Amino acid sequence: MDYSLYPRHDVLCIDMRSFYASVEAMKLGLDPMKVMLAVVGDPNRSGSIVLAASPALKSKYGISNVSRFYELPKDPDIVIAPAHMADYLKVSTEITKLLNRYTPKEAIHVYSVDEVWVTLNGLEKLYGGSWQIAEKITQDIFDSFGITCSIGIGDNKFLAKVVMDLHAKQLGIAECRYEDVEKKLWPAPVEKIWGIGSRMKRNLNRMGIVNLGQIANFNLKYLKKHFGVMGEQLYWHAWGIDLSPVFGDFTKTKQKGFGHGISLLRDYSEEDISVCILDLCEEVCRRARSFNKVGKTIHLGISYSKETRGGFSRSQSIHLPTNVTKDIYQICMHLFQKFYDGESKIRHVYVTLDNLFDKEKIQLDLFEDRAKKNDVGYVMDAIRSKYGSTSILRASSYTDAGITIDRSKKIGGHYK
Known part of the structure; x- marks a missing residue:
């Protein structure tokens, strides 16, 4: 190569x-x-x-x-x-601020609450080489927060991430440049490589591929035939090549849809579930309104309890895009009544609104007073924004089947 x-x-x-x-x-x-x-x-x-x-x-x-x-x-x-999710988010934010002392914001890509990429191009005269900077950052994080970290160094994001997973977690700091790929990465089992999950592992194993080096030396044409674009990405990653940007505003991504789901703490019956669905529709529409978006496709997913297993996932598109809670709720209940088996207990529900459009570009139906419906939603959003997410709720949210009040105490599904 x-x-x-x-x-x-x-x-x-x-x-x-x-x-x-x-x-x-x-x-x-x-x-x-x-x-x-x-x-x-x-x-x-x-x-x-x-x-x-x-x-x-x-x-x-x-x-x-x-x-x-x-x-x-x-x-x-x-x-x-x-x-305490709020505490973890706060510390994560403070660590990002610490990294900002070394490099500008556009060179910091937060991947998750506990993982981040940092690009160091041009900092040699200020702080030394990448290894020296990694050591300084490690010490700074420990001195400031008492937390230890592992750091991978590479020519691109993929190399930095994979050498961190494979080697830095044992060594503290590890480096992999293009020339090191064959020695440091190729022997690794495919399931240890970032981006390869259990399903991909099984598919690769069926082809006789068990480590990264075998992917690199496999015929690219056949990888593309079996896995499409993913096969091509696997091949180039196996050679250590990753062209994803290392600078930019990584927070800006195109919103493809709005979804909310919940794993219920008890079995819900058919009588209970309508309240849960309404609460989820309210949250989905609130988020859509905050982005000034409307959607044409509503998706409802239901999973049954362990005793019966199964469930269904169905969607329906409508003629006029909407972000009105009642509209979405009616479609969801129609899907529920059509596909629910009538007897199974329910343990997981999710609602999604996608096929999005800008609200300003959608012409209102002249034969329906939709403006009032929209206004009510935006007024409720404004009250919640000012006084808190539970300052104004539907009466059903206060019943035993409601989920909004409990969810307001959580971040990422866990208590703050």
Whole structure:
């Protein structure tokens, strides 16, 4: 591979180790690297998920982020901390501000609450080489927040991310340039590579591909035939090539739709579910109105409880795009009544509005007073924006089947 044809940057991929657990440990005055601590979504529910485990807990008991609360060993040395999502977001924001001391905002790409890419091009005279900067950042984060991090260094985002996953999590800092790909990345099993999930792994294994090097040396034509555009991306990534931008406003993405879903804490019956659907429609339409968008396609998804399993996912398009809650709700209830089996208990619901248009470009139906419907929605949004998300609610939201009040106490599905 002639790498002279491809751009070279100095990119860091920074991952905060056991981030949620580390934040909780620091709040309690404990050493994040020594304490056995588990962050649990809701300690009052035995089936609640373990969102994060400290390195010591992972090492001793093999606890992972897919474990359940009831699976934790009965060890008195294990500290149980309920999740506080607002705290994690606040610390994440402060870490981003710290990184902004080294590089401009357009060179920082926040990937998740605990992971970020930073491009260092042109900073050598200020701070030294990329390895030196990585060491400075590691120390700064530890001194400021008591949190350790792993940093991958590469010529592009892909190389920085993968070398961080494969090597930096053991070494602290690891580097992979184009010339290092064959030695450092090719031996890795395909499932260890960022972007390759369990389904892709199975498909690759059926083709006799078990590591990244085999992808690199596989016929590109056949990869494209089997996987389309994804096959081509797999091939170039296997050679360490990634042309995604390393500078820019990474927060601006085109909104394709608005959706909200919920995993219910109990089985919902047919009588209960209409309230839940209405609350979800209200939230979906509120978000659409905030972007001044309307949509033509409404999607309803229902999953049944474990006893019966199954469910359905159906959509319907309408002639005149809308962001009016009642319009969306009526379509959702029509889909529910048409496809619900009539007896199964329900544990998961989601509503989506897509096929979007700008509100100003849509002509109102002259035979229906839609302007008043729209005005009511925008007035309710303004009240909530000023006085809080629960300052004005539909009466049904206060019933046992309502979900809005409980959701208002959470971020990302977990309590603030």
